[in-house]
Amino acid sequence: MTSAPNPARPLAGVRIVEISSFVAVPLAGMTLGQLGAEVVRVDPLGGAADYHRWPVTDTGTSIYWAGLNKGKRSVAADVRSSEGRDLVARLIADSGVLITNVAGREWLSYDTLTQLRPDLIHVEVSGRADGGTGVDYTVNAGLGFPMVTGPAELASPVNHVLPAWDVSCGLYAALSVVTALRHRDATGQGQRISIPLENVALATAGNLSFLTEVMVNGASRERIGNSIYGQYGQEFTSGDGESFMVVALTNRHFRDLTELTGTAEAVAALANTLDADFTDEGERYRHRDALTGLFAGWFAAHTASEVTEALSASSVLWERYRTFAEVVDDGRLAANPMFTPMHQPRIGEYLAPGLPVSINGDYPEAVPAPALGDDTGGVLAEWLGLSESDIDRLTELNVVAGATPSSGTVR
């Protein structure tokens, strides 16, 4: 600790080198940066495989890349050259923390790098624990979720759109870094941390019982459409065609739902007929179709705004299904202190999210992403003490590259 840390930037003073692409490790680096760390993403001279990833602006700048690299510094170096590898290894040694999803390179290995920096924290995200490759969409396919997602009558798999395993993996990586930093503060020791993406998915499926129930009950989850398993949760459609997700987790929620739909008597009669106890969440789930039949009429007989009004006045958990465009257009983002108007060079001004965690009431704010190589010279000078003429020489030799005028403007 060189100075008193700011509570909202608790990782101030920590330096991290990120060698990455796609979602998991970039998210880890960005998250650590939002907590105050100085994160340098090192990329090949032309950018990593995600530098042009869609969505892009109409001039070809990747909105995607900008979204996952906010607040980082960018160094471009040719690690196919031994001089480039040496420079990057020195940056890693200086920082003391490497996060990467580039596996199997000798010069980037824990054993090699700890010769330069014995207390290195080395975090490697890989595809599978057995050394195989994998990305979010293949890991997800192999795991079972697509076979139980979507309308009950569907026979084919349904992929998720959110790369949920990548996101979780990135957060486990960020957690691992901070835990290792604290451990190093206390003991002086670094750590070699490995996080296979597939293991994040398997652990989550196990923790949430999707695998365990097969082992214990011999039963596998079925495809139940938009119902919530084991609870009463259902999609309804209003008379004017809007969809609502309605959830009754507790007896109070359920009672409110029967009252607002005017079905209290009918539900009681149904309980008698079925010999069911609707104060038990499992019974509500078992008989969900019958219950939904009773409630659906009320939704169909009311407009979306009447439904909204009635649900809002109750304890029932609910939300109207919205599109991304509706989320952007309804004004709630501007009212949310996590979002701030940000000018992103090469893209424009928009509302960007900071860390979704407020610390002592403040959300760490969004900071624009660099262009590739924006900080090559600055980082080499500040971290490694290279002179301007050193950097010019390395640039002429194409060992490193700074931002060119064209990378800072529309292509």
Next chain:
Amino acid sequence: MTSAPNPARPLAGVRIVEISSFVAVPLAGMTLGQLGAEVVRVDPLGGAADYHRWPVTDTGTSIYWAGLNKGKRSVAADVRSSEGRDLVARLIADSGVLITNVAGREWLSYDTLTQLRPDLIHVEVSGRADGGTGVDYTVNAGLGFPMVTGPAELASPVNHVLPAWDVSCGLYAALSVVTALRHRDATGQGQRISIPLENVALATAGNLSFLTEVMVNGASRERIGNSIYGQYGQEFTSGDGESFMVVALTNRHFRDLTELTGTAEAVAALANTLDADFTDEGERYRHRDALTGLFAGWFAAHTASEVTEALSASSVLWERYRTFAEVVDDGRLAANPMFTPMHQPRIGEYLAPGLPVSINGDYPEAVPAPALGDDTGGVLAEWLGLSESDIDRLTELNVVAGATPSSGTVR
């Protein structure tokens, strides 16, 4: 630091009180426990709203609850009584860390509890930043993902089955705790941390460009079935009816896919016809249907095992879609060092996942979950120094409860 920490249990010596239900906060507590913290989950005398959550065994024990509370200690206390509240507040003060999703209780507030423990780390997970309620399935409905999930021809929303926002939120909570612990080590200051579930979802949707592309391009993501947006990624069916997810992120992947399907010439001819450059991922995405038409014939003409053999010999990223039962039955879990055979009292023996992060080559192992109140006496004695007669008195007054014989056996 009272003793030299074990690298694989870096949070050893940290005590945490968890007052929670459902997924996010239980996952945070379990994750911190897997990293070595002593986590005490405090529940009402009859258990919180998730104590009987499905899936359950045929004798009614919740497999779900066991999955998310592995390795914790359980204290049951009646916090409706002032004596119960006082005891729990003293446990929180002793531990110095509270994680909770119980919002809006004066006695549990940061301001009240810091009177007992000024450097408290107080982490509260809530529904929405504006104070509204929300759970994973309502937050997800409001955000846009269900409108772009599932077959392209579908008009209705498709919920996710994995509660991805809960999982991410729990990991942000665990990260926040460790970051705050490190900050407290350095400064002596605690933190008040707030994580609205909706903000986790909104930040993720923003980081991944789903919201940003609306603001920048005025265009919202479309429903594209099992394709991967902006890349070539597609579902194929073998001649014997098995589904495969196939992903070509790089030029090498794509070239290998054309070669193994024997379509190199046809793809080149298609590129000419369309004036398309298939070395550009965006072009592969734009023309995905035409490309898929070329590749699909090869998949249909081969069995699943032929497809598997050919894909395995290539660089292409792929996975066969499997059910949860297939994942359990194929033997890979037993070969995965993250899973260990665990005997869970009241449920039985099964393969349970540890933390999906290996530290210096070791996965922190899975430890069984307690039954409600298993550790009430032990924790009150060890943490607060209560005598056996104190605990007997509190038990007789129904202020606290230990595990009853019936809760340790089949109901």
